[in-house]
Amino acid sequence: MEERFAFLAEWYxxxxxxxxxxxxxxxxxxxxxxxxxRTRYEELKEEDLFVGNRVHVFSRQLSLIxxxxxxxxxxxxxxxxxxxxMIKPDAVTKIGDIIQMIYSENLLVTKAxxxxxxxxxxxxxxxEHQSKPFFNNLVQFVTSGPVVAxxxxxxxxxxxxxxxxGPTDSAAARSDAPRSLRAQLGTDGTKNAAHGSDSLASAAxxxxxxxxxxxxxxxxxxxxxxxxxxxxxKPHAISEGLTGKILSSITQAGFEISALQMFNxxxxxxxxxxxxxxxVVDEYTGLVSELCSGPCMALEIRGxxxxxxxxxxxxxxxxxxxxxxxPTTLRAQFGKNxxxxxxxxxxxxxxxILEVQYFFKILDG
Numbered sequence: 331m332e333e334r335f336a337f338l339a340e341w342y343x344x345x346x347x348x349x350x351x352x353x354x355x356x357x358x359x360x361x362x363x364x365x366x367x368r369t370r371y372e373e374l375k376e377e378d379l380f381v382g383n384r385v386h387v388f389s390r391q392l393s394l395i396x397x398x399x400x401x402x403x404x405x406x407x408x409x410x411x412x413x414x415x416m417i418k419p420d421a422v423t424k425i426g427d428i429i430q431m432i433y434s435e436n437l438l439v440t441k442a443x444x445x446x447x448x449x450x451x452x453x454x455x456x457x458e459h460q461s462k463p464f465f466n467n468l469v470q471f472v473t474s475g476p477v478v479a480x481x482x483x484x485x486x487x488x489x490x491x492x493x494x495x496g497p498t499d500s501a502a503a504r505s506d507a508p509r510s511l512r513a514q515l516g517t518d519g520t521k522n523a524a525h526g527s528d529s530l531a532s533a534a535x536x537x538x539x540x541x542x543x544x545x546x547x548x549x550x551x552x553x554x555x556x557x558x559x560x561x562x563x564k565p566h567a568i569s570e571g572l573t574g575k576i577l578s579s580i581t582q583a584g585f586e587i588s589a590l591q592m593f594n595x596x597x598x599x600x601x602x603x604x605x606x607x608x609x610v611v612d613e614y615t616g617l618v619s620e621l622c623s624g625p626c627m628a629l630e631i632r633g634x635x636x637x638x639x640x641x642x643x644x645x646x647x648x649x650x651x652x653x654x655x656x657p658t659t660l661r662a663q664f665g666k667n668x669x670x671x672x673x674x675x676x677x678x679x680x681x682x683i684l685e686v687q688y689f690f691k692i693l694d695g
Contacts, residue, residue, distance in 0.1 A: 333358055335379060335406060336398025341390045344598055353398050354387070363387060378569075380410050380483065382440065384594050386565075386623040391596065411487040412440075413527045414536040419475030421515045421523035425590070426578030428524065431494055431511060432482055433571045441481035441541050442627065444590040445549035447473050455539055464520060471520050476552050478590060479540035488533055491526045498522060552630075553589035553690035559636040560685035561644075562674040565624035572664050573627060576672065579660060580631070583643055589630035589690055595622045603688055606681070611647075616669040628689035637679035644675040 339354040355364040356379060363371045371387065378385050383394050397403035415432065417425055422444070429439060447455070452469045459465050482491050496503035496510025500522045503513035516522035527533035542548045563576055580587060595603070600621040607614050631640050645652035645659025649671050652662035665671035676682045 335402045337394045338396040339392040341392050409485040412483050413487045413491050413533040415480045415482045416525040417478040420521045426574045430574030437482050437484035439480050440483045442592045444476050444478045444552045446476045495526050551589050551690045558630045558632050559640050559676045559682035561629040561631050563627040565626050566670040567672045586632040588632045592625050592627050597622050613668050620669050630686045637682045641675050
């Protein structure tokens with residue numbers, strides 16, 4: 331029999347205000363999918379298929395909520411793990427480089443949020459170390475600036491991320507694992523760039539701390555919603571593994587990323603956010619479809635005259651035009667076409683704060 335993978339999927343039907351459930355079948359031999367009838371669909375790849383992911387199939391954003399049979403679970407699910415990766419205050423400005431290291435090991439960042447922990451939150455997070463002599467120094471350091479918490483997913487993600495990190499003490503890392511993250515970015519055993527869960531049980535607890543399964547709670551974002559502009563790294567750029575490169579480019583250009591968070595928008599949210607372009611640009615429908623086709627990353631950008639200077643740095647909306655006229659801009663480097671042009675940026679200075687508020691106040695709730 332031909333190999334096929336089966337998943338349980340949910341889709342929110344906005345016209346009926348109903349959550350509809352489907353069985354999604356994927357045939358790796360020819361890349362076809364089946365929900366009602368079997369059809370070739372080249373946009374969906376085998377690596378996209380894991381429980382917890384959202385995939386875009388025939389203009390519908392489907393949430394994969396379970397495996398449809400034991401064969402699929404044993405073939406695709408056995409090695410998939412989630413772990414917490416937390417970038418500490420000393421390495422937050424290197425977030426782009428760190429995400430690139432994660433992608434280079436075939437891991438995915440499925441959730442991300444920049445936050446600033448209070449003393450109590452940090453003490454709760456590190457409660458297992460409460461009796462250790464380094465506890466107070468650790469909590470003091472982790473609360474000294476923003477951190478970025480990420481859910482990292484992939485084959486044996488717990489051990490894979492810890493291997494990227496290297497030994498806890500940065501000096502030991504430099505001698506024993508010189509290419510590791512802590513060897514390159516860490517200072518000592520406390521200021522060591524990043525944290526990683528040490529087991530699946532710890533990962534589950536630590537992910538719940540930052541990304542609670544309830545609709546409320548969890549540490550708040552660092553968005554200031556003042557003197558800022560908005561940037562959205564689009565779903566196609568995230569799926570193509572360009573997130574780290576884009577973030578590095580933004581910081582190297584002298585802009586401050588003062589807030590960062592990943593979102594999964596539904597069509598209604600995308601239409602609402604992009605409403606100013608309705609009837610103004612021919613690509614409006616495509617822009618909406620792109621923005622809700624998968625996870626995007628919202629950024630609060632600060633700098634001198636942020637709306638004007640950052641819009642100039644993004645470049646023309648058409649990447650082809652950008653490559654001819656301004657080849658060093660973000661869209662020239664990472665864009666594909668007018669719809670999949672790597673990033674959205676605020677066009678009107680007066681809309682910068684409003685767009686940041688839409689993501690970090692309204693959607694983040």
